[in-house]
Amino acid sequence: xxxxxxxxxxxxxxxxxxxxxxxxxxxxxxxxxxxxxxxxxxxxxxxxxxxxxxxxxxxxxxxxxxxxxxxxxxxxxxxxxxxxxxxxxxxxxxxxxxxxxxxxxxxxxxxxxxxxxxxxxxxxxxxxxxxxxxxxxxxxxxxxxxxxxxxxxxxxxxxxxxxxxxxxxxxxxxxxxxxxxxxxxxxxxxxxxxxxxxxxxxxxxxxxxxxxxxxxxxxxxxx
Amino acid sequence: xxxxxxxxxxxxxxxxxxxxxxxxxxxxxxxxxxxxxxxxxxxxxxxxxxxxxxxxxxxxxxxxxxxxxxxxxxxxxxxxxxxxxxxxxxxxxxxxxxxxxxxxxxxxxxxxxxxxxxxxxxxxxxxxxxxxxxxxxxxxxxxxxxxxxxxxxxxxxxxxxxxxxxxxxxxxxxxxxxxxxxxxxxxxxxxxxxxxxxxxxxxxxxxxxxxxxxxxxxxxxxxxxxxxxxxxxxxxxxxxxxxxxxxxxxxxxxxxxxxxxxxxxxxxxxxxxxxxxxxxxxxxxxxxxxxxxxxxxxxxxx
Numbered sequence: 001x002x003x004x005x006x007x008x009x010x011x012x013x014x015x016x017x018x019x020x021x022x023x024x025x026x027x028x029x030x031x032x033x034x035x036x037x038x039x040x041x042x043x044x045x046x047x048x049x050x051x052x053x054x055x056x057x058x059x060x061x062x063x064x065x066x067x068x069x070x071x072x073x074x075x076x077x078x079x080x081x082x083x084x085x086x087x088x089x090x091x092x093x094x095x096x097x098x099x100x101x102x103x104x105x106x107x108x109x110x111x112x113x114x115x116x117x118x119x120x121x122x123x124x125x126x127x128x129x130x131x132x133x134x135x136x137x138x139x140x141x142x143x144x145x146x147x148x149x150x151x152x153x154x155x156x157x158x159x160x161x162x163x164x165x166x167x168x169x170x171x172x173x174x175x176x177x178x179x180x181x182x183x184x185x186x187x188x189x190x191x192x193x194x195x196x197x198x199x200x201x202x203x204x205x206x207x208x209x210x211x212x213x214x215x216x217x218x219x220x221x222x223x
Numbered sequence: 224x225x226x227x228x229x230x231x232x233x234x235x236x237x238x239x240x241x242x243x244x245x246x247x248x249x250x251x252x253x254x255x256x257x258x259x260x261x262x263x264x265x266x267x268x269x270x271x272x273x274x275x276x277x278x279x280x281x282x283x284x285x286x287x288x289x290x291x292x293x294x295x296x297x298x299x300x301x302x303x304x305x306x307x308x309x310x311x312x313x314x315x316x317x318x319x320x321x322x323x324x325x326x327x328x329x330x331x332x333x334x335x336x337x338x339x340x341x342x343x344x345x346x347x348x349x350x351x352x353x354x355x356x357x358x359x360x361x362x363x364x365x366x367x368x369x370x371x372x373x374x375x376x377x378x379x380x381x382x383x384x385x386x387x388x389x390x391x392x393x394x395x396x397x398x399x400x401x402x403x404x405x406x407x408x409x410x411x412x413x414x415x416x417x418x419x420x421x422x423x424x425x426x427x428x429x430x431x432x433x434x435x436x437x438x439x440x441x442x443x444x445x446x447x448x449x450x451x452x453x454x455x456x457x458x459x460x461x462x463x464x465x466x467x468x469x470x471x472x473x474x475x476x477x478x479x480x481x482x483x484x485x486x487x488x489x490x491x492x493x494x495x496x497x498x499x500x501x502x503x504x505x506x507x508x509x510x511x512x513x514x515x516x517x518x519x520x521x522x523x524x525x
């Protein structure tokens with residue numbers, strides 16, 4: 001800087017805005033063997049992929065909820081604050097309880113953001129299941145759809161082979177029907193999720209529109 | 224004596240990587256002692272955001288210039304028309320209210336003109352209106368008052384000389400964010416007219432700084448209700464105050480906008496506008512009375 005020029009401006013120290021995502025993963029007995037192994041590798045790929053983006057590393061906050069039983073295996077944290085969990089297949093498919101748990105978890109997280117004056121992006125809930133709910137899921141579906149209408153979150157449902165797609169259709173918001181995973185390509189699915197989070201965490205949109213997401217090569221909509 | 228100003232935009236690193244154009248645009252004009260500035264930040268989601276931003280900002284300036292020239296002409300012919308139009312018993316308080324309402328009307332009309340221009344362009348080019356989405360900041364300032372509007376995010380900050388050193392910068396509007404940090408309102412949004420924030424601020428500010436949201440997070444303390452961070456603004460004020468021809472002496476501003484330090488904090492396009500009103504040293508003190516300011520403001524606007 002030439003002599004006589006003022007110093008450069010100093011920067012306000014603001015917390016990074018956060019981009020919360022809940023991975024809501026089916027680890028019921030039917031997932032045992034190859035499916036759970038592929039799922040675990042997919043989760044790892046998600047962590048690795050987000051880490052490649054400087055901004056997403058600071059902003060994306062991930063929590064992992066498995067079912068059943070419904071358990072928080074990784075609480076919210078940025079990619080460097082957290083570790084990809086290794087899931088083991090066990091028990092039944094309490095999908096309704098799992099969804100309600102995830103919705104409550106998100107609300108609590110938002111409250112803590114607000115309390116610390118941390119700005120945040122619209123949260124995502126990303127559900128993956130290979131079965132049919134073994135509990136009452138109607139209330140969960142109502143809450144998912146209401147919150148989606150109120151623009152509180154974005155809910156994505158993915159069925160793995162064997163999933164009860166008809167029930168998933170009734171849970172997922174009508175404008176975003178559930179996708180059927182092609183084979184066990186969890187890796188591509190999580191890479192897509194990571195790419196989407198990168199777009200979200202660097203985006204700005206009007207209050208009436210949505211971010212255009214990368215094309216989904218790993219799944220298809222069943223009619 | 225009078226206004227001096229500089230405006231520079233710098234493309235964000237994320238846009239550079241994706242070989243996108245800079246979607247920020249700003250422009251300003253100074254006629255007599257009046258400064259008009261407009262800054263627009265094209266929406267990343269809009270296809271032709273760069274065109275929309277330019278059209279919105281330029282149309283705002285064009286419209287306000289016309290208004291000014293019309294007013295100036297009328298002043299010449301009907302020198303004494305204005306004071307008789309006003310009730311003499313209005314208090315200072317509702318005077319400011321009346322002016323606020325007047326200012327709102329002017330900016331509403333400006334916005335309507337902008338939307339008409341955008342619609343016309345969209346039809347001719349075969350675009351949708353949303354392809355031209357951008358935010359918009361516009362202000363008109365004299366040495367004694369500033370009238371401003373804002374749709375969407377970004378900020379206008381003014382120096383307030385009479386306040387204590389810690390609080391000598393004031394933000395005119397809170398950036399318009401929804402619950403979610405990346406959601407804002409654009410000129411093309413259906414609710415733009417309702418969401419438009421307008422203010423009239425009388426005071427003898429010399430320094431005004433406006434910027435797009437690329438600079439928000441380094442200049443404003445977001446967690447404390449959007450308070451300007453003085454160590455960000457002080458060097459900029461010093462620079463513009465001490466530089467005689469800022470548009471020609473822009474090394475400092477360009478070096479700052481393109482600095483790695485700044486790019487580490489934001490990957491977005493950044494536009495920075497600075498202006499300063501040079502007062503002659505023997506001029507009256509900065510404490511001009513509130514009523515003086517209002518009188519001047521009335522003349523300009525009514």
